[in-house]
Amino acid sequence: MRNTKWIYKTYEKLDSNINFDKDILSILASRNISTKEEVHKFLNGTIEHLPNPLNFTDIEKARDYILRIAKENKSIWIYGDYDVDGITSTSLLYLGLKELGIDVNYYIPLRDEGYGLNKEAISHIKEQGGNLIITVDCGISSHEEVEFCNSLGMDIIITDHHEINHGIPNAYATINPKRLDNIDSFNLLAGVGTAFMLLLSLFEVKNKKEEAYKYLDIVAIGTIADIVPLVGYNRIIAKYGLNLLKSSKWLGLNMLLKRIFENPQEKKFDTYDVGFIIAPIFNAAGRLEDAKMGVDLFTSEDHVKCDNLIYNLINKNSERKTIQDEILEKALNKIELKNLDKKNVIVVAEENFHHGVIGIVASKIVDRFYKPTIIMEIKPQEGIATASCRSIEGFNIIEALNSFPELFTKYGGHAGAAGFSIPIENIDIFEEKINSYAEEVLNSSDFIKPIKIDREVSFYKISYDLLDKLSFLEPFGFGNPAPLFAVTNCKYSNLRAIGKEKNHLMLNLNKDEVEIKNCVWFNSEDMLETIKSSSELDVVFKLKLETYKDKYQYKIFIEDIKPSKEKINYNKEMINLYNLNFPLETVIYTRRDLSQIPLTINFKNNEVNIFSGMSLVAYLDPQIQYILKTLKDKYNFNFKVKIKKILPKMENFNNHILIERDYDFKSYSIKPGDLFKDIKQYLIGDFNYNYIQKNILSSIFKEKKNTIGILEKNRGINTIIKTIGLFYKSIGKKALLIGDELDSHLDNFIFTNNKYLENYDFYIYLNKKPENTTNNNILVLSEIDIKIENFNIIKDSFVIPKNIVFLENDEDLFSQKFIYSKKLPLEEKISIQKTLNTMEKIYSTKDILVIL
Known part of the structure; x- marks a missing residue:
C-alpha cells in the first residue's frame, strides 16, 4: 500500500442557474470559480481579456525610452536567462523589436556564469557598443550589477517576474507583475509574459496590436515551461498560444514540431506536449551547453541552420536524459546505502553531479519518497557546491533557507523550489540544520502524500x-x-x-x-x-x-x-444517475452520411442502439447504453436523438449526436377519465396523486371552478401543472403557466410566460394573483394564504410522521441507510410509501412531503 491519503476537495453549494455539467461545475467551484460570471469568464476567456499593458508600472516609461533611443540608432541589448522562460523571453523581444525596425542584439549567460546579471557580461555588452540593456526573466535582485551598469553610462530596463525581496533596483525602469504599485493586481505572469506586456505596448503605440498576438505560441511555451499557475492571463496566453503551434510563423519552431510530432498541423497541442516534449529540448541546451542555440532556433530564417540546430538540440536532450538517469541512479543508491530516506530532508551531495539536471533529479526523488530533497554538485576546485531543492506541501523551502543564510554564498527561490551555493565545509552543518528545522515544523502526517x-x-x-x-x-x-x-x-x-x-x-x-x-x-x-x-x-x-x-x-x-x-x-x-444533465453528446461511427436519415433510439435484446426505421445504423458506447437502459428501467424515462455535426474522416464518418430526454406524451384515449389515467401513469407511474393534488384537480375538472391551491412546492405543485398542461395539449387546446423564475423543464408540458397573454384556454398563476379574474378556467397555486372572490380555496393539510429526519440536500443522504428522495427509482419510492409508518427512522429531503 502506498503512503498516501485521499482528500476530496470541497466547495460551496453550486449555482443552480448555471446550465452545465454538475461534475464540471463542482471542479470549478473547488477552485473558487463558482458564480455565473466567474464560470463564464473562465470558460470563455479570450485574448481580448488580456490586460492593458500600461496597467503595469513603468511599461509606458520603458516603451517611450526604447522608441526614443531606437530613433537615435543607439544599440539595444536583451539580457536573458538560460532556462526556457529566459530563452523564449529573449527570442520574443528580439523578434518583436526587429519587426518594429529596431536594431537589437541579445546575450544569454552560460550556466557556469550563474543566474542573472553579472558584471563581466555587462562589460562585454558595453565593449560591443551597447547603450541600453533590457533584462528578461532576471534582474530584480541585481542591485549591485544595475549600479555597475549605470557607472558604465549604460541604461538598463528590467523585466522580471521573480519576488521583490530587496526593493526595486536603481534601473531606468523596472517592470514586474509583483510590484505593489501596479494598477493590475495579477502578479503571476512568467518572465516571458512580462516581456510580452512590454512588446504589446510597443505594438499598440505603432497601431499593430493584432500583429503582436502571433508571438503567443512563443509566450505559451515559456509560460508553461516555467510552471507558473495557468489561471487568469496565463491561462489565456497558454490556451491561445497552444492553438497557434500547429501553424507557427517561426521557421525553426515549425521545423522542430514537424520533426518530433506526427502531423503537427492537425494536432491539438496541450501542456504535456510543451512541458515534457518541446520545452526539455530547449532546456537541454542551457543545461548542458549554450542556451543561445534555443534563441537561434526561434529566430533563424535559414532552413539549413535550423535543421542543424534541431539535430544538435535533440542530441543534447538525449544526452541530458542519459546524464539525468545516471545521476538519479547514483543518488538512489546513496539514499538506500545511508538510509537517507529515513531523515526529514533528503540531502545528497556528490562530485560530478551535473548542475544542469540536479533539479530534475531532486523532483523525481520527491515523487518517490515524498520528502523535501536537496541534490548538490560538489566542485572541489572552486571550494563550493551548487544545489537544487524541491519540497513538499507544508514545507516552505525558501523559509527554511532563510533560517541560516550565513551558510550560503548565495541562494534564492520559492516555497516549492530553490537553489543555493555553499562552501563545501558547510555541507554537513547545513544537512544537520535543515533536518533540525524540518523536525520543528513538520510532523509524521506531513510525509503522507496527499x-x-x-x-x-x-x-x-x-x-x-x-x-x-x-x-x-x-x-x-x-x-x-x-x-x-x-x-x-x-x-x-x-x-x-x-x-x-x-x-x-x-x-x-x-x-x-x-x-x-x-x-x-x-x-x-x-x-x-x-x-x-x-x-x-x-x-x-x-x-x-x-x-x-x-x-x-x-x-x-x-x-x-x-x-x-x-x-x-x-x-x-x-x-x-438521475442527476445527469441532458442532452448527452456522443459519437457514432458509420460508413455513410446520416444527415438526411431519421434516427431513433431502439431498446432491444438488452441493448440500446441507433436505428433508422427497423434498420440498425450504429452502435452506442456501453457507457451511454447503460445510462439510457437504467434510466428507462428505473424511472420510465424516454429519449430522442438528433445530429449535432458530422465530420467526414478517412476511416469513417464521425457523427456527433445529442441524446435528449423525450417529454412527448402520447395517448389514444378518447374519454377524459381514460386520458387522465394515461397522464398519471406517464407522470408518476404507480403512485397516486396525494390529498392536495386530488382535491385541486377535482375542483378544476369535476367542479369546473376557478381554484386557489395553498400548498408548499414540495407537495407536488409541478405534477399538478404538468397534469393540466398535458390534458389541454392532448385535447388540442392551450394552457398557460404565469410566474417568475419558472423551472425551465416545465416548457415541455405547458406554455409559460411571466405575464398574462390572450387566447389561452386555461391559466395557471404560480405565486401570483391573476390580473383578470372574470375568466373561467383559472388556477392559482400559492405558498402563502390568499383569497380571491368567487374562487374555490383548497388548503393543504398533512401530518409529518415523527420518524422522518429532514436533511438539507441529497448529498447528506448518502451516508444514511434508510432514505427517501424523489430521485430514487419508482419501485423504491412506492415501497417506502407503503412501509413509511412502520420504519423506525428515515432520512429525507423535503421531497418526502409529496407522498404524505
Missing part, C-alpha cells in the same frame, strides 16, 4: 460527453491541474507489468457494464501484489481523450489505487 481528488465519478460517465466538457477547462497545468477523479468498487482484469524495466502496470477496469481497457499506472511495480490480493479496487485517475483510426478512445492514467473497503452505495449511484 492525493487531492476533484470529484468521485460514476464509471458510466467516462464517455465522450464528460471528456468533451472537460476540454473546456484546458489547458491544464500548475494552478489549473488536470482533474483527479475517483471511482469505487471496480473489478479488474488482465493485470500485467509493462515497460522495458517492467516498472509500470496496466489493467482493465470494469463496472456498470462498462470496461475501459489498458489503464496505465506508471512507476507502480511495488503495487502489483496489493492489487492481485484485492477483489475490488478504488481508483484515482486522470482522463484523456485520444483517437485511433478516427475513433475516440477514453484513456485512464492511474494516480493511486486502494483495495475497496466499503460496499457500493446503491442509493448514491441511483441519485447520481
Whole structure:
C-alpha cells in the first residue's frame, strides 16, 4: 500500500442557474470559480481579456525610452536567462523589436556564469557598443550589477517576474507583475509574459496590436515551461498560444514540431506536449551547453541552420536524459546505502553531479519518497557546491533557507523550489540544520502524500460527453491541474507489468457494464501484489481523450489505487444517475452520411442502439447504453436523438449526436377519465396523486371552478401543472403557466410566460394573483394564504410522521441507510410509501412531503 491519503476537495453549494455539467461545475467551484460570471469568464476567456499593458508600472516609461533611443540608432541589448522562460523571453523581444525596425542584439549567460546579471557580461555588452540593456526573466535582485551598469553610462530596463525581496533596483525602469504599485493586481505572469506586456505596448503605440498576438505560441511555451499557475492571463496566453503551434510563423519552431510530432498541423497541442516534449529540448541546451542555440532556433530564417540546430538540440536532450538517469541512479543508491530516506530532508551531495539536471533529479526523488530533497554538485576546485531543492506541501523551502543564510554564498527561490551555493565545509552543518528545522515544523502526517481528488465519478460517465466538457477547462497545468477523479468498487482484469524495466502496470477496469481497457499506472511495480490480493479496487485517475483510426478512445492514467473497503452505495449511484444533465453528446461511427436519415433510439435484446426505421445504423458506447437502459428501467424515462455535426474522416464518418430526454406524451384515449389515467401513469407511474393534488384537480375538472391551491412546492405543485398542461395539449387546446423564475423543464408540458397573454384556454398563476379574474378556467397555486372572490380555496393539510429526519440536500443522504428522495427509482419510492409508518427512522429531503 502506498503512503498516501485521499482528500476530496470541497466547495460551496453550486449555482443552480448555471446550465452545465454538475461534475464540471463542482471542479470549478473547488477552485473558487463558482458564480455565473466567474464560470463564464473562465470558460470563455479570450485574448481580448488580456490586460492593458500600461496597467503595469513603468511599461509606458520603458516603451517611450526604447522608441526614443531606437530613433537615435543607439544599440539595444536583451539580457536573458538560460532556462526556457529566459530563452523564449529573449527570442520574443528580439523578434518583436526587429519587426518594429529596431536594431537589437541579445546575450544569454552560460550556466557556469550563474543566474542573472553579472558584471563581466555587462562589460562585454558595453565593449560591443551597447547603450541600453533590457533584462528578461532576471534582474530584480541585481542591485549591485544595475549600479555597475549605470557607472558604465549604460541604461538598463528590467523585466522580471521573480519576488521583490530587496526593493526595486536603481534601473531606468523596472517592470514586474509583483510590484505593489501596479494598477493590475495579477502578479503571476512568467518572465516571458512580462516581456510580452512590454512588446504589446510597443505594438499598440505603432497601431499593430493584432500583429503582436502571433508571438503567443512563443509566450505559451515559456509560460508553461516555467510552471507558473495557468489561471487568469496565463491561462489565456497558454490556451491561445497552444492553438497557434500547429501553424507557427517561426521557421525553426515549425521545423522542430514537424520533426518530433506526427502531423503537427492537425494536432491539438496541450501542456504535456510543451512541458515534457518541446520545452526539455530547449532546456537541454542551457543545461548542458549554450542556451543561445534555443534563441537561434526561434529566430533563424535559414532552413539549413535550423535543421542543424534541431539535430544538435535533440542530441543534447538525449544526452541530458542519459546524464539525468545516471545521476538519479547514483543518488538512489546513496539514499538506500545511508538510509537517507529515513531523515526529514533528503540531502545528497556528490562530485560530478551535473548542475544542469540536479533539479530534475531532486523532483523525481520527491515523487518517490515524498520528502523535501536537496541534490548538490560538489566542485572541489572552486571550494563550493551548487544545489537544487524541491519540497513538499507544508514545507516552505525558501523559509527554511532563510533560517541560516550565513551558510550560503548565495541562494534564492520559492516555497516549492530553490537553489543555493555553499562552501563545501558547510555541507554537513547545513544537512544537520535543515533536518533540525524540518523536525520543528513538520510532523509524521506531513510525509503522507496527499492525493487531492476533484470529484468521485460514476464509471458510466467516462464517455465522450464528460471528456468533451472537460476540454473546456484546458489547458491544464500548475494552478489549473488536470482533474483527479475517483471511482469505487471496480473489478479488474488482465493485470500485467509493462515497460522495458517492467516498472509500470496496466489493467482493465470494469463496472456498470462498462470496461475501459489498458489503464496505465506508471512507476507502480511495488503495487502489483496489493492489487492481485484485492477483489475490488478504488481508483484515482486522470482522463484523456485520444483517437485511433478516427475513433475516440477514453484513456485512464492511474494516480493511486486502494483495495475497496466499503460496499457500493446503491442509493448514491441511483441519485447520481438521475442527476445527469441532458442532452448527452456522443459519437457514432458509420460508413455513410446520416444527415438526411431519421434516427431513433431502439431498446432491444438488452441493448440500446441507433436505428433508422427497423434498420440498425450504429452502435452506442456501453457507457451511454447503460445510462439510457437504467434510466428507462428505473424511472420510465424516454429519449430522442438528433445530429449535432458530422465530420467526414478517412476511416469513417464521425457523427456527433445529442441524446435528449423525450417529454412527448402520447395517448389514444378518447374519454377524459381514460386520458387522465394515461397522464398519471406517464407522470408518476404507480403512485397516486396525494390529498392536495386530488382535491385541486377535482375542483378544476369535476367542479369546473376557478381554484386557489395553498400548498408548499414540495407537495407536488409541478405534477399538478404538468397534469393540466398535458390534458389541454392532448385535447388540442392551450394552457398557460404565469410566474417568475419558472423551472425551465416545465416548457415541455405547458406554455409559460411571466405575464398574462390572450387566447389561452386555461391559466395557471404560480405565486401570483391573476390580473383578470372574470375568466373561467383559472388556477392559482400559492405558498402563502390568499383569497380571491368567487374562487374555490383548497388548503393543504398533512401530518409529518415523527420518524422522518429532514436533511438539507441529497448529498447528506448518502451516508444514511434508510432514505427517501424523489430521485430514487419508482419501485423504491412506492415501497417506502407503503412501509413509511412502520420504519423506525428515515432520512429525507423535503421531497418526502409529496407522498404524505
